[in-house]
Amino acid sequence: MTEWIRPPSLDEALAARREHPDFMLLAGGTDLMVGAIARPAPVGVIDLFGLPELSGVSRDPAGGLRLGAGTTFAALLTDDAVRTELPALWAAAREVGALQIQARATLGGNIGTSSPVGDSLPVLLALDAEVEVASSRGTRRLAYDEFCTGYRTHALGGDELIVAVHFPADIGRRVQAWRKVGTRRAQSISKVMFAASVERGADGTVTLARLAFGAVREQPIRALAGEQCLAGETPDAALAEAVAAAVLTDIAPIDDVRSTADYRRTVAGRLARRFVLSLA
Amino acid sequence: MKLRLTLNGTARQLDVHPMRRLLDVLRADLALTGSKEGCGEGECGACTVLIDGEPVNSCLVPVAQAADHEVVTVEHLADEALMSDVQAALVEFGGTQCGICTPGIAVCATVALEREPDASRERLRELLAGNLCRCTGYQLIIDALADAQAARAAAARGHGAERGTGHPGATAS
Ligand SMILES: Cc1cc2nc3c(=O)[nH]c(=O)nc-3n(C[C@H](O)[C@H](O)[C@H](O)COP(=O)(O)OP(=O)(O)OC[C@H]3O[C@@H](n4cnc5c(N)ncnc54)[C@H](O)[C@@H]3O)c2cc1C
Ligand code: FES
């Protein structure tokens, strides 16, 4: 029978992880439990759902928001700091699944799966978030593009847990955007996702630009050529065209059951163009 | 694995494989067959139950995760009466046809109307987006919920609510 460990503290969770690297790490189960009855039961489970030290929103000493990895999307949606300072993440949370999924699905689970269509992931890139991971050896922080190493793969060690996600202190000052394009508003997997943030100078020039996409490559990406094109400029219609053209060099979409590469290119360009126009 | 939970208001002890789906334990072991299996993949909401007041898909919850929590199924939506106002409205308006989606709709709608009593029809659709129905086309479901909502609002203003009259056991609140 599957051994079930529900650690009451983070220390005990880390100890269990060290002792049982072969146990399934389970949070809300909305990825892991899909199709689970057709697979052999795991030898053991480390059940992290509801672990207090992993749950909730707080402020770190530097003034940035710290979201516990075990925080559900439902909990993120009721948090005022998330709504006002991280509106792009709030908007993404609102479109994850529907009420039933939001009640269980955690931010850490979205990161743990690191699917190219994970809704929170382009937001982490666009908002310069850092993923805090821990083991009984210590703690480290990685930017999301260091954490995610490819198609559903990441840099988490066999004895590590995702503990939290940190955002820069002044993130609320940035203009933020989020768009998910899918077949249906709720409960649908994205064809293209877009997240962005910018800072502007007193004269309206863009002083910092972050553009990120999901579902247009094997992993969520920052559109670096697009960002370069936007930074230092004053948004207008011509710049919007230029940025839209630049992001096409950043992405490498594929044809699959949900959409075509062609459609994804068209939509990605439009999302970037509209975002820049919204700044003009 | 031995575990305890509160099920529909009563403390229960179970001895079960921890990875079994809460949905299967409810239906097969506890004879609570109100919760249905539509997809078994979290998409359709037919298996919706409440855990600590949150609507969840019981097909995605290993029973061990219900340990020490409070589970409410569709069987317990109406305290004493046969049906709650939401359930009675679904019946009256034809918001149910084959009935597979109906328990999940009733559970999710109960939460939706409690949390957002002023939700617009559009917002009600959003709140119920995790409950798929292949029969009704949703219109009649939303009609039913809007009616239950209006009856509650009228009751709160002190007007007598007529919700569910004609259905034995239906309650007004
Ligand atoms: C019907 C349905 C609709 C969905 N819709 C969306 C959607 O719109 N957008 C979207 O992005 N996703 C969607 N998902 C996918 C899923 O809900 C999300 O990826 C969710 O964030 C996963 O979180 P979880 O807590 O349920 O993860 P789990 O399934 O518990 O775990 C997922 C992975 O993360 C690992 N993990 C979890 N927590 C930690 C931790 N603290 N440290 C290290 N590893 C960890 C697990 O080991 C596992 O590999 C949907 C799923 C379903 C079934
Ligand atoms: S049976 Fe659980 S969501 Fe469809």
Ligand code: FES
């Ligand atoms: S009544 Fe048949 S699925 Fe909704």
